Amino acid sequence: MNMEIDKVQNVLRMTVLLLVCGLVLSCGRSGKEDGGDSVTIGASMLSMQNEFVVNVKDAMDAEAEKSGVNLIVNDAQRSALTQMEHVESFIAQGVDAIILNPVEVEASSPAVDLAKRSGIPIINVNSETSSEPTAFVGSNDTRAGEMAMEFIAEQLGGEGNVLMIQGYMGQAAQIKREVGAQNVLEATPGLTLLASQTAEWDRATAMSLMENWIQSYGNRIDAVFAQNDEMGLGALQALENAGMKEDVVLISIDGITDALQAVKDGRMDATVLQDAQGQGSTAVQTALKIVESDSSYQKEVLIPFELVTQENVDSFID
Known part of the structure; x- marks a missing residue:
């Protein structure tokens, strides 16, 4: 009886050893x-x-x-x-x-x-x-935020009301692009940030947000900075639907195909291209x-x- 138990134990030990070896090899x-x-x-x-x-x-x-x-x-x-x-x-x-x-x-x-x-x-x-x-x-996202807001400051002559559409909160690009934009806002007292809110990098969400802002701020809006092109294109659609785009400077970041075409067509003012x-x-x-x-x-x-x-x-x- 004891011999049979010993045999079973030996078989179990060998099985475990083979399994361990197999795992080690498979994880190599x-x-x-x-x-x-x-x-x-x-x-x-x-x-x-x-x-x-x-x-x-x-x-x-x-x-x-x-x-x-x-x-x-x-x-x-x-x-x-x-x-x-x-x-x-x-x-x-x-x-x-x-x-x-x-x-x-x-x-x-x-x-x-x-x-x-x-x-x-x-x-x-x-x-x-x-x-x-x-x-x-x-890439240096702080610099991208600065470039976008510097463009707005130049286009507005250093004075005007700005909206900022932020990306997914807590992601590095959102954090650093906001820092860059705020650096320029602090250095340009004639620019006023009317509102800032996330649209989570999404075109449809940004369009809805922009529609709400148009209802709230109307012709007080002079410029929009969207932290990526998807959101910039959503904002563009809302501004065009409201017949306001000609009076609002719009810039975003990434340089995706749709944004480049919108810039070429004169619908969007600029994008900050990321490679x-x-x-x-x-x-x-x-x-x-x-x-x-x-x-x-x-x-x-x-x-x-x-x-x-x-x-x-x-x-x-x-």
Whole structure:
């Protein structure tokens, strides 16, 4: 009887040992470290409903294909919790590196911390977290906010009433673009901020918000700064529907296709172009350099914004 029990226990021990070995092997890195032919990078994107984010993702895809990288892209759908789950999944899959397009500065930070504790390099693209990643690739959003408000100040001769449509509250771009705009407002006492409210980067939400503001402020509105083009285009539609656009300066940020065309057509006054292609491709290049222990990678890459008006828009349209 005791011999039979011993046999059963030995079988159980062997089964557990095999399972543990299998888990260790399955969690091994899929890239250069285990002799694989390619590097695998997992990417969690803020929202694939946002055209700019899609443009960054497309640039990442193109660079990954060019470099022979296996890129796994997931949509966080604006949820920091979902983003955390993506990172957990990437760790379990044994990816070589992670690219994170953070949902929020604070709420997405645990995902960065988890990746670093697991020994997997993590590169933040386009947006920031309070936790420091292995590297960051993006642009200076404070400067973008300054550029937009400086344009308004110039167009209004330093005097007038401004509305600001903010992005998703708590995300780095929203925070820093507001800081930049406020810097210029403080330096230009003739400008008055009538109201500031979020439309969560969404065109339809911004259109509804602008309609409400038109009811509240009417012809007191001299200018509108929308923190991204989607919201700028929503505001544009509301202003045009009310027959007010000719009297209101409108600028937004990103330089997506619809906004560039609106600038070309003279419907929107300007957009501050953010280089989605540059951010996406550089994020993949940076991740690959880190995986391959290439010391030439930069811990921070800031790609400049560019002001696009009717005078220079043709050079930005394909």
